[in-house]
Amino acid sequence: MGVFCDRLGKPGVSVRLYQKFQDYLATNLSREGIELDNFYIACTEADMTAALRDNKVNMLMASLATTVAVNKDDELIEPAFVVWRKGIRHYRTVFFTRKDSPVQTIKNLQGKKIAFEKPLSTSGYYLPLSTLLNHNLACVESDVGEAEKDAVRFMFAGTELNQAYWVHSGKVDAGAFNDSDWDVTPKQIRKDLRIIYQTDPVMRWLFSFHKNMPVGLRRKVTAILTGMHEDPNGKLALRDAKNIARIEKFSKQDEMDFQRWKDLLTPLVGLQ
């Protein structure tokens, strides 16, 4: 199984998060006579793509944007499950500004500055970037010297907290992150901010199979994953892995949603 570094350059954090999940999966597969290697941790999309090509990874658990990025060139993986990370199935990105800001719509961001969270972030980078482009707004990173006067200049704040403070202090005109982060923004500054736009909901996290994975093995893994939340040991493993509430098989609607987001995000992923 493959996962991405939750914190750049700190694979140990990911080991602590996903070890129980990996052990649970390995234990249950061993009862079927199937041996599962220890999980593979990649810190970049290119690294994970290479591992998929080399068949070192048969299953991948990752965010929507990361899944699209890994699949961009070779279509090596096939998303099959929605993962309820942090207990939720969907989330969305909200754009916010100061209440006294003249920026009241997405269109008003023309020629303004916006703070994103960090590269590889689905809700804090890819979704807002895609949204701006769909509104026919050109976007350039802030440190690019020459740019169109009307382009939206974006910069990375590193954390959601910094995004909120930067907007509040006027360092940037707007910020964008997911609605869960909006709920935990300190009240002291949130009272001076307002949401001007929110995207459609996207699936919180995805679990995908390698396209070459045999159907029989897929069936066994599916049975284990979809039953984890009803098994006390499975629940413990899910809780450790970023408080996952359950893992749910893709519905027809999920497949259509994924295809729509894939079409929107594919041109963007891999640019950073």
Place this chain on the structure above:
Amino acid sequence: MKKRISTRYTRYIAMLLLAVVTCVLSVVVLIISNNTENFKEQIRSSFHSNQIVSNHQMLIRNMGYFNERLFDPLFNRDISLLNEEIRQIGKWLPIERFVITDPEGSVVTDGSIENPQYGRIIFLTDRRKLNQPTVENHDDRIELAMPVAVNNNLQGYAFITVSNDAQKSSMAALNANTRQIWRVLVQSIGLVFFSALVITIFLAWYSGYWLSRIISKPLSEMNEAAKAFAAGKLDYQLQVRSGDELGELAQSLNSMAADLYKTHLLLSKAQSIANLGSWEWRPGQDFIDCSENLLNVMGSGESRSRIGLKDFLRLIDGNDREKVAAVFQADRVPEAFSHEFRVLTPQGERFIQMRMDDGDIRDGQFDFLYGTIQDVTERRQVENRLSYLANFDALTGLPNRNLFQDRLQHATLKAKREKSQLALFFVDLNRFKSINDLFGHIVGDKVLQHVSNCLSEATRTSDTVARLSGDEFTLIIENVENEGFIVSVAEKLLEKLSGTLIYEGNEIEVTCSIGISRYPVDTMNMKELIRFADMAMYQAKETAGGAYCLFNREMSVQAGKFQALENDLRKSVKNREFALHYQPQIDLVNGKPIGVEALLKWPRQGIPTPSDQFIPILEDSGLIVEVGEWVLEEACRQMAEWRRSGLGDLRLSINLSGRQFQINDFALTIKKVLEKNQLPPHLFEIEVTESVLIDLTLCEQVMEKLKSLGVRISVDDFGTGYSSLRYLKYFAVDTLKIDKIFIAEINRKRDDEDIASAIVSLAGRLGIDVIAEGIETLEQSQWLMAQGCRFGQGYLFGRPMPAGELDDWMKSRDAMGEPPVLS
């Protein structure tokens, strides 16, 4: 008398020697005293200054570090990183407050996520504006204000407040230890001085004669010896050249040195008692000089006065070693230092506190370091134990009420933050008081430990199980997904807890009642959450016992109704709005009345209220005591009136509550009322339920007094309560009243007939009367007579009626002559 030269020499030399030895001794004592006093003062003053200025210097020393850590994130307005830096600094510095502002003094962050001071303006003095750091010492804190800047590029200011609390307690401990050591030392020196003085006087006088003949060499040797002793070389041995006075004097001087050595040992002993060791190190040395007790404190088991520096550091746990090693650097002047580190000894881990003064400077050169180490393991253990006792229940090891409140507060805050749910379970053991009374408190404690184990096993490690008091337990179940999960936990708990516990041959039935409230579904207020769980638990207890109940809003409404009922009852007690009705008790054989049972009636606002609705409230509220006294007085007064009107020797039965048994001199009260109304005690009967009799500690003494008065005792509702019949043996019970539920089904249910028949048979064997309650048909009456039951009461004979109606009832029966119901 002829004066001899030997005598004169003896006198002169003795005086001289005495003066010399006294001087030498004084010098030795003075040197030791001065050195010790200086050492003590130096340690005390150095520790004092160390403690006072350590935080001050730490702040000054680390200003550059703070600036280095804070400049970049402040420049980038990276508040997440600033908060992380503040958190990291707080790990090694006792920070009370840490605020970072921009150049205009507007607060950027105070290190918390909530950041409530964000944007508030802090007044900047001119000095601060000039970019100079300021440090202000206060009794309880030190405040540092410093610019965050690089090469005049000012990004803002940092305001840091550091607490001095830990230093004050350290100073107090050091002063106490120093005073103790010095007291022992002074006593030892005084003793040695006195002993040496006595010996010196004696020896000087005794050796005077011989000194007159052999003076130079021995004196010279003794002088050398005295100097050596004065220099602290107490192992120096003066050669004994002869067996004469000089030889003895030499031996005495050696003894003196031995005494001084003993003083040295006493000092070591004092250090050993205080678990203290001292050390000294000079720059360039690869060893440290130490007191004998130092290695013992470190747990090495050796006794040496010198140890290699590397060997010393190897005794220290790896995590702390580097910090201690940094002290022994020859290329820089070390500063005052106090640090606790861990050592691993064959007996286990020990915690050692190491303290030292600033490096000693002589002629501008760093000369030497000295300091102490002390074993503070016991202090640490006491601190840990105190913390444990403040938060955990000693019997079960579970969190106590204090920790429960804290955990619940954290759990509710977490649930609010994460938008999750939690459930609060109140678990109460059924009839635990009876278990204590029947089997004793040791068994009761075992039951509580058994229950705490079951609760812990039935819950997740992330859940909190606590014991609030007695048999009250609570569970905080976090991350509850739905009501089904709560129900499954409750059923699991009931299954685990219900059953028979066998302890030392006793079979103890354990059941519990569980009340559950949910956050935030039922309330978001913590106190209400607890109260709701408690209400639900009582609902569960009342409903079934051995059940669980989820709080719902109707319980609040029901509680309000009970409260209104209780309020009305209180008004009625105050206004005497109660009445007594009397139901006749009949001899089934001849149909004649043998007595009456007084029954309490309450016309609430003119409407009769069933007794099972208001009597439990009277008992729970304690009003039953006042009402019970009125019933006793009124019933006896009425019976006396009937007796005066010629009604004959009828028996009066009165129901008593368990609460009335707790009244002081209750038996005496009954005696006075009977005497006042001239009622014979054998015509007065008290009716109590089995649950009252089962509580032996409650009623044993009162029962004995009542029996000695001659009052009859009747067991009401027999067969519906406890199965234990021990009380029939303990108390001379006169009557058993078969409950009406067994009578109602006679001729219809075989089981009830068997029970009624068995009770009659049991009573007959024990010589106890039996009254059957609730007889409504002639067939029931005849069946009971056939079983040998002599007495009964019920609607077949007469319903409960006011006193006036009972008069008419009696007269109508007399007029008929024959018992109408049996004809």
